[in-house]
Amino acid sequence: MKYLQEEVREKLYRSIKGEYDISPEEIIFSIPPDRKFGCLSTTIPFILAKKKKEKPFLIGSRIIEKIKAELPYFSEIKLAGGGFINFYFKKGFLFKYLIEHKDRKAADKKQKVIVEHTSINPNKAAHIGHLRNACLGDVLVESLRFLGCEVEVQNYLDDTGIQVADVVWGLLHYGLEEIKKIKGLASYLWQLYADVSKQLAGNDQFKEERNKVHQKIEDKIDPEYEISNYISQEVLRDHIRVMDMLGIRYDLLVRESDIIELDFFKSAAEIMLKNRIMYPSADPEKKGCQVIKYKRENIEKIIIRSNNTVTYIGKDIAYSLWKTGLFEKDFYYKKFHTYADRVKDIYITDSQGGKEDFGFGNAQTVYNVIGIRQSYLQNIISEEVIAPLSPGDSQREAIHFSYEMVALTPRCVEELGFKITEEEQKKSHVDVSGRRGIAVKAEDLIGKLIVKSLQEVKLRDPDIEEEKAKKIAREIAVGALRYFMIKFSSKTVIAFDFKDALAFEGDTGPYLQYTLVRINSILRKLESREAFPEKQDLELSLLEENEYGILYEILLYLSLMEAQVELAIKNSEVSVIANYTYTLCQKANHYYHLFPIIAEENQEIKHIRLSLILLVKNKLEKLLALMGIPVPEKM
């Protein structure tokens, strides 16, 4: 897919690449703040001037001379402000261009990408922090697909971790049959885990018991093993169910127990030793340990302890090598779950089975959506393991898609009924803590959102059928939640508060939904769509100046859409898409508020307005789909 700016960029690049050392990505376009500076602008002469110590003005003039004849869509290309190159579209071009390219598909880049997200410890219900992870991950997935990548979504299951052992220890006085009778297991374990954590803290005897449970799980000794298996599966099913409520889905579940069972780490260690990535430490304090050098901080990170056991990072390294295809071994697989609409199945890894090739793994680029606190380990994997093992011709890349935590405002913590210390009281936010049970459960939040939106729906339409109202309420709840989780930049700590999260006005998901719902409503009420066929050569000069100006700004803004999605991926910052969509909606609302469509008597003008609204609808539908925000029938 080539969008408008990309086409111009290509021509520009060809005209300068012989003279300057520059990559196409460095040529960046923006829409100038004032139309007197044109409709599209680049500062490339300034950038080139820095590289060669020349006058930007002269470089700019030379570039314009070279490309002028090659770019037919512009009436003028002017140099301004000492080095800006400003492009002026021919009248009517942009409208025509956007209509013509409305449903253009992304080029098939044939690149396979794996995105790992969600990856919640399977010992309790999901909370708001996990929601941020899954929502960010899912927008990343859909954006990559939009840009033409083949994406495989993986969810990693730490089924052998100490957290599972904690709750198994807490449940040991029950037998498996009794545990199976527990309703809402994930939610039940939420409280149990908090209680267990309290008991374990400062009680060495309990901890020792728990460690024995952990060991028995690893050695597959019942009842500990079967209980742990049951719990992690059931909790996983609960996580999948909750995420499916938000439209978030997976292709493959990867179990840590299978990585251990199939001895992936052994193969990983062989590769790393052979390539001198891992080596025996010479540091007397790390005598007998195998380490990886982390150059950025000049630290040796222990991978294999002196007692020959593997540290936490080891399993992640093996998994990453498998994901990037730098590794011979593979898992076995079986079907785990079919979604209710039956359009998709989830598979899960296994440690035995048939040799069927499912084609999982082996991607060129691997994203791991995980909190910023994991940066240290993720950087080691990406910089010290994956990068050096990737030969230049088949570059493999592991990208840490990081984000800050969701925390709670002190007020919110108190609303939830927890006591907080005086110290915490003074802070702007308090960390979510599974161990203390301090968090908002994902499903509780979704429930609150549904209750509130149902009220709003009924307020606006008291006669609405119950089922219809519920469906719309769910859609609004999902829209509000998903937008809230991605609208902040990933470096912002979200200080969660019900007041903000339950907002339906202003910069919120429902605002975006409302914009599209109203556009759809206009189209429904239009007496006849047939009277206004899609037409590329509309007579824009019929519009009075004010309307033309506002309409033109929307067209310009619409032309940025694909570039914005690319920018979001390039910067690992999907909030770009949320912000862009919000601004687009503001512009659209402003326009059709000023210029009514159905009531317009001049059929030509009506045709123009309708065409614009259809363009906005087309882009907005795509954007909402990228963000997983549903479109209600009415609001």
Added chain:
RNA sequence: GCACCCGUAGCUCAAUGGAUAGAGCAACUGACUUCUAAUCAGUAGGUUGGGGGUUCGAGUCCCUCCGGGUGUGCCA
């Protein structure tokens, strides 16, 4: 100690090194017999934490100070 991140309107946040720093919320004023008021229009609100520097141009890059946060384990 070392490394990284953050500090922008009363609050919550935007702003690829680019032309006049923008939104939402809260406050105030106005627009529903009208294509849906979950909307729209308007008023007010700023020394971008302080100070230096680089640059044609700095909220953005560099240095420094102040304030806040995170990571840095033979834990996971």
